Amino acid sequence: MKSILTAAAVALGLAQPLAAQDFPTGPVTIIVPYSPSGNTDVFTRHLAPYLEEKWGQPIVIDNRPGGGSMVGTAIVAQAEPDGHTLLVTTSAFVTAPAIQTSLPFDSREAFAPVANVGHVSYVLVTNGDSGFDTLEDFIAQSKDAPKFAATAGLGTTTHFAIEKFIADSGADVDVVHFKGGGPAVVSILSKETDIYGSSISSAGENLKTGKVKALAVLGNERIDALPDVPSTAELGFPDLEIKQWVGMFAPAGTDPAIVAKINADVNEALQTPEFVATVTPLDWTLFQSTPEGFAQQVDEELTKWKALAVSQGISK
Amino acid sequence: MYRIDYTDLVGGLLLVALGAGVSLVAIQHYPLGTLQRMGPGMFPAILGVVLGGLGIMLALQALRRTGKRPDIRVFSPLFVLAGVASFALLITPAGLIPAIVSIVVISSLAELRIRPVSLALLCLALCLMAPLVFVVGLGLPIPLIRWPL
Amino acid sequence: MDFFSNIGLGFSVALSLTNIFYCFLGALLGTLVGVIPGLGVLAAISMLFPLTFHLEPTTALIMLAGIWYGTTYGGSTASILLNLPGTPANAVTCLDGYPMAKQGRGGVALFMTTVASFFGASFGIILLTLFTPIIAEYALQFGSAEYFALMLMGLVAASTISEGSAIKGLAMVVLGIIIGLVGMDTQSATVRFSFGILGLLEGVSLIALAMGVFGVAEIIMSVRRVKTADIDPESLKLKAIKPSRDEMRRSWFPMLRGSSMGSFFGTLPGTGPSIAAFLSYAIEKRISRTPERFGKGAIEGIMAPEAANNAADQTAFIPTLSLGVPGSATMALMLGVLMIHGVAPGPNLISSQPELFWGLIMSFWVGNLILLLLNIPLIGVWVRMLTIPYHILFPAVLAFICIGAFTSGFSPLNVWMVFAFGVLGYLMRIFHFPGAPLLLGFVLGPLMEEHFRRAMVLSRGDFMTFFERPISATIMALTGLVLIWGVVSAERSRKRQLLSEGEVDHTPEATDRPT
Numbered sequence: 007m008k009s010i011l012t013a014a015a016v017a018l019g020l021a022q023p024l025a026a027q028d029f030p031t032g033p034v035t036i037i038v039p040y041s042p043s044g045n046t047d048v049f050t051r052h053l054a055p056y057l058e059e060k061w062g063q064p065i066v067i068d069n070r071p072g073g074g075s076m077v078g079t080a081i082v083a084q085a086e087p088d089g090h091t092l093l094v095t096t097s098a099f100v101t102a103p104a105i106q107t108s109l110p111f112d113s114r115e116a117f118a119p120v121a122n123v124g125h126v127s128y129v130l131v132t133n134g135d136s137g138f139d140t141l142e143d144f145i146a147q148s149k150d151a152p153k154f155a156a157t158a159g160l161g162t163t164t165h166f167a168i169e170k171f172i173a174d175s176g177a178d179v180d181v182v183h184f185k186g187g188g189p190a191v192v193s194i195l196s197k198e199t200d201i202y203g204s205s206i207s208s209a210g211e212n213l214k215t216g217k218v219k220a221l222a223v224l225g226n227e228r229i230d231a232l233p234d235v236p237s238t239a240e241l242g243f244p245d246l247e248i249k250q251w252v253g254m255f256a257p258a259g260t261d262p263a264i265v266a267k268i269n270a271d272v273n274e275a276l277q278t279p280e281f282v283a284t285v286t287p288l289d290w291t292l293f294q295s296t297p298e299g300f301a302q303q304v305d306e307e308l309t310k311w312k313a314l315a316v317s318q319g320i321s322k
Numbered sequence: 323m324y325r326i327d328y329t330d331l332v333g334g335l336l337l338v339a340l341g342a343g344v345s346l347v348a349i350q351h352y353p354l355g356t357l358q359r360m361g362p363g364m365f366p367a368i369l370g371v372v373l374g375g376l377g378i379m380l381a382l383q384a385l386r387r388t389g390k391r392p393d394i395r396v397f398s399p400l401f402v403l404a405g406v407a408s409f410a411l412l413i414t415p416a417g418l419i420p421a422i423v424s425i426v427v428i429s430s431l432a433e434l435r436i437r438p439v440s441l442a443l444l445c446l447a448l449c450l451m452a453p454l455v456f457v458v459g460l461g462l463p464i465p466l467i468r469w470p471l
Numbered sequence: 472m473d474f475f476s477n478i479g480l481g482f483s484v485a486l487s488l489t490n491i492f493y494c495f496l497g498a499l500l501g502t503l504v505g506v507i508p509g510l511g512v513l514a515a516i517s518m519l520f521p522l523t524f525h526l527e528p529t530t531a532l533i534m535l536a537g538i539w540y541g542t543t544y545g546g547s548t549a550s551i552l553l554n555l556p557g558t559p560a561n562a563v564t565c566l567d568g569y570p571m572a573k574q575g576r577g578g579v580a581l582f583m584t585t586v587a588s589f590f591g592a593s594f595g596i597i598l599l600t601l602f603t604p605i606i607a608e609y610a611l612q613f614g615s616a617e618y619f620a621l622m623l624m625g626l627v628a629a630s631t632i633s634e635g636s637a638i639k640g641l642a643m644v645v646l647g648i649i650i651g652l653v654g655m656d657t658q659s660a661t662v663r664f665s666f667g668i669l670g671l672l673e674g675v676s677l678i679a680l681a682m683g684v685f686g687v688a689e690i691i692m693s694v695r696r697v698k699t700a701d702i703d704p705e706s707l708k709l710k711a712i713k714p715s716r717d718e719m720r721r722s723w724f725p726m727l728r729g730s731s732m733g734s735f736f737g738t739l740p741g742t743g744p745s746i747a748a749f750l751s752y753a754i755e756k757r758i759s760r761t762p763e764r765f766g767k768g769a770i771e772g773i774m775a776p777e778a779a780n781n782a783a784d785q786t787a788f789i790p791t792l793s794l795g796v797p798g799s800a801t802m803a804l805m806l807g808v809l810m811i812h813g814v815a816p817g818p819n820l821i822s823s824q825p826e827l828f829w830g831l832i833m834s835f836w837v838g839n840l841i842l843l844l845l846n847i848p849l850i851g852v853w854v855r856m857l858t859i860p861y862h863i864l865f866p867a868v869l870a871f872i873c874i875g876a877f878t879s880g881f882s883p884l885n886v887w888m889v890f891a892f893g894v895l896g897y898l899m900r901i902f903h904f905p906g907a908p909l910l911l912g913f914v915l916g917p918l919m920e921e922h923f924r925r926a927m928v929l930s931r932g933d934f935m936t937f938f939e940r941p942i943s944a945t946i947m948a949l950t951g952l953v954l955i956w957g958v959v960s961a962e963r964s965r966k967r968q969l970l971s972e973g974e975v976d977h978t979p980e981a982t983d984r985p986t
Contacts, residue, residue, distance in 0.1 A: 041517075041800055041803060041804070042517050042520045042804055042807060044803075044807070047807070048807065048810060048811055051521065051524070051811075067521070068881070069517065070880075071673065072655075072670075072672050072673025072674075073654075073655050073662075073669075073672030073673055074655065074660070076672065077669060077670065077672050077673055080669050105660045106655075106660050106662075108662060110669060154928075154929060159657060160657060160658065160659065160660045161660055180928060180931075182925055182928050182929060183657055183658055183925070184925075185657055185741075185921070188740070188795075188796045188797055188803070189740065189741070189796070191795075191796060192611065192740065192794065192796050193614075195611055195794065196611040196612065196613075196614060198614045198615070198929060199929075207810065210795050211795060211819045211820065211823075212794075212795065214819065215819055287813050288810070288813075329901070329902055329903065330902070330903075332902070333639075333902030333903070333904065336898075336902070337642050337646075340646070344649055344664075347664065348663075352661050352663060353659070353661070356932075357927075358927055358932030359927065359928070359932065360658075360923070360924050360927065361659065361661075362656040362658070362659045362661035362663060363661075365652065365920045366649060366652055366663065366664075369645055369648055369649050369652075370649070372645050373642060373645045373646060373649070376638050376641055376642040376645065377642065379638050380636070380638050380639065380642065383636075383638070392901050392902075393692075393900070393901060394901055395691070395692075398691045398692075398694045398695065399691045399893075399894075399897050402687060402690055402691050402694065402865075402869065402893070403687070403691075403890060403893055403894065403897075405866070405869060406687065406869065406873060406886065406889055406890045406893060407887075407890055409870070409873040409877075409886055410873070410883045410886035410887050410890060411883070413873075413877055413883055413886065414883050418874070421873070422870050422874075425866065425869055425870050425873055426866040426867070426869075426870055429690075429865070429866045429869050430862065430865075430866045432691075432694045432695070432865075433694060433695060433862045434695065437862070440862075440863060444863055444866060444867065448866075448867055448870055452870065452871075452874060455503070455507070456510075456874060456878065464874075464877070464878070464881075
């Protein structure tokens with residue numbers, strides 16, 4: 007479904023043959039397939055004013071949560087490919103299709119990737135009083151008595167991060183799904199589960215007070231927020247470079263010149279010092295990306311996660 | 323008065339049909355799993371059976387007692403529901419005002435008499451009030467009117 | 472400790488002019504959102520969320536919280552006067568509130584629910600003030616097994632919530648659970664009963680269900696039957712809202728029990744005011760010596776749920792603020808306000824942001840007082856609404872229901888759901904199936920399934936998990952007791968009925984019954 011106002015503009019013939027330099031000719035709707043106030047939503051709401059100023063058109067942020075982000079994603083897949091309806095979503099874009107097999111769109115065919123705007127890192131966390139202090143401990147103990155891992159939901163990036171960790175480390179872990187990051191953190195706090203791949207903001211203050219402790223950062227490098235916590239690469243798992251990225255997509259068929267223009271404008275916004283200052287406390291690493299590079303990354307990740315889902319037996 | 327309670331008999335049989343349908347769909351389309359590791363089909367399959375069972379109990383009881391004539395109306399549901407449907411059809415393509423007018427006009431036909439003056443006044447009042455409450459007051463992004471494509 | 476200085480600090484924040492203004496604004500909007508059937512608190516708060524970018528976080532939270540608890544105050548109005556719930560949490564208030572209105576005691580009912588709301592809210596705020604950290608710890612003891620046990624107890628306790636046949640009540644609970652299963656299964660990503668409609672991935676909307684089954688069906692049944700409610704002009708006068716001494720006396724304990732139930736369910740993430748209201752009604756009916764009065768305008772039947780849902784509204788802030796874990800989508804929005812302003816919710820919040828924490832909590836007193844002062848004069852206005860001829864009232868209400876349904880998700884799909892559930896609700900009226908158990912099953916069912924399956928994974932398939940974990944075992948034992956109690960009291964009332972039927976058999980009318 008299209009934005010109300012965009013539709014009106016189209017109806018009045020305003021949005022007919024569209025040159026990239028004229029873009030946008032009307033209000034732009036950005037669909038966020040998550041509830042207001044989530045990480046992605048907050049990021050988008052911070053980004054929108056920069057684009058509004060640049061484009062001289064209002065931006066409507068439309069939250070369409072549900073189906074592990076796939077409801078809002080499908081809406082954009084079916085939208086008019088004129089650049090006036092965009093999607094800002096997370097890496098669930100590439101993980102969820104590995105599990106949800108009956109989606110009404112093809113993730114590769116239905117979208118034109120625009121920009122990869124940034125990512126947040128995952129930290130493997132456990133209860134402050136759990137019987138292990140390092141990831142080695144955890145893996146070793148799990149082989150004596152199997153452990154439980156929490157996820158923020160089936161098909162989320164947290165789920166795939168844990169599955170990949172299990173596949174690479176050989177730890178004996180059963181996966182338990184929760185509805186969102188909040189309940190997953192509670193299950194760690196209450197010791198119902200033993201490990202969770204959390205973003206820094208999900209674990210939040212609980213990390214600082216020691217109710218939750220970090221075992222490792224998923225990825226090749228340590229992160230600034232937790233300088234003392236080793237990366238999984240240091241611990242001998244080089245393939246666990248898994249981040250929750252946020253990216254912008256347009257419907258397939260959007261004029262490549264418009265895609266390039268949006269990409270350039272987004273990149274410009276991401277470089278402004280004010281923007282960097284607003285999102286840095288939320289632990290974001292920002293990127294300068296090209297549509298081509300992002301498209302390639304999306305394509306590779308779709309293949310990679312599908313293969314993991316099949317080998318771990320979580321895909322139907 | 324009827325010799326048996328037809329209302330509950332039919333109601334019970336409807337429950338049986340519904341329960342059977344739910345169980346069949348669940349068993350055919352969704353993996354059942356085991357009780358320990360329940361699949362997505364297990365819970366609905368059980369519920370369907372329970373619903374059917376309750377339906378049978380209801381129908382059996384109905385055979386053993388007298389019943390009253392059920393209270394079935396034709397025009398009220400017809401017009402009220404048609405009003406709701408017209409709202410659903412019009413709200414996206416035409417906007418808020420046409421949707422309000424159509425739901426008010428169509429549903430008020432359920433009265434089976436037309437009061438043109440009070441109807442027009444009601445439409446007018448609602449078309450002023452609704453945008454004020456929802457669009458101005460709560461800032462909801464609903465278009466008031468949109469020219470059909 | 473410096474408890475009093477904290478309270479003082481809180482009031483100094485809450486009583487600033489700006490904060491009082493936004494608190495008032497929130498309470499007013501909340502009342503409005505609550506009174507209008509179909510418009511949900513989540514939709515309203517989502518819409519106002521972007522506004523909070525420009526406000527101080529404390530002020531923003533005070534306003535959003537005002538909407539949140541104000542909605543529950545206002546929600547009972549339509550339940551009582553029109554038999555359609557303003558919000559799902561007020562659905563159970565219809566059961567006894569509407570009969571009261573029909574008896575010309577609508578003013579009393581509105582006044583008493585306002586009192587109950589204030590009482591419940593105060594109870595919740597006091598708990599919030601004194602015990603937040605302790606309660607948060609305690610809520611962590613509830614794992615999936617405990618949740619399942621709790622939900623099971625809820626369903627067993629509530630199976631007799633409505634009048635009439637127990638079989639019909641149970642059947643509607645089951646049907647409610649089945650409707651609750653629509654959408655994507657969280658444990659396997661299988662999409663169930665969605666008929667290929669994409670919007671149904673996230674399941675059926677609770678508001679659409681409540682509005683269809685209660686609202687649209689009620690309108691269908693009332694058209695051409697209700698003219699203007701034949702109200703005694705005396706009942707419109709302000710003194711008519713005064714409850715009788717007997718009603719006052721019978722209200723205390725239901726309010727207390729309702730507040731306790733509400734406070735308990737409010738603190739548990741994932742449950743909330745709706746469940747609390749339903750269960751406190753069920754409890755009142757269970758323990759009443761005269762359960763036959765329920766459903767016919769028993770004051771206990773409105774006091775307990777209205778105290779419960781308001782208490783739950785307040786204590787819902789406990790896990791949200793102290794653990795950083797939102798108990799519902801609305802609470803997640805509140806957390807979002809904090810995160811936008813760079814405040815991390817969590818166990819440190821109370822010490823690191825005392826102005827925010829205590830200011831917010833003390834603003835609840837301000838807000839509830841405003842609501843009390845706002846709602847009592849409004850009673851006269853609302854009761855007068857009954858003098859509007861029904862042929863004018865019902866199309867207007869119907870329009871508001873549809874607009875409200877549309878605003879939750881801005882999709883005509885939700886209006887179509889109201890349509891579908893209107894059909895269902897009408898069928899249920901024809902066959903005399905009660906609506907309240909359907910709604911309860913819908914709310915509890917998906918939680919039950921989710922927690923049962925998760926508990927099974929966590930226990931590695933051992934059913935004993937429900938009986939080995941102490942809290943779960945206690946709840947299970949209580950469930951057993953409730954069940955036995957139910958059978959015994961059913962038996963007793965059956966005997967009583969047989970006795971009275973024996974008397975009836977002597978009347979001429981009954982002699983032509985088939986044997």
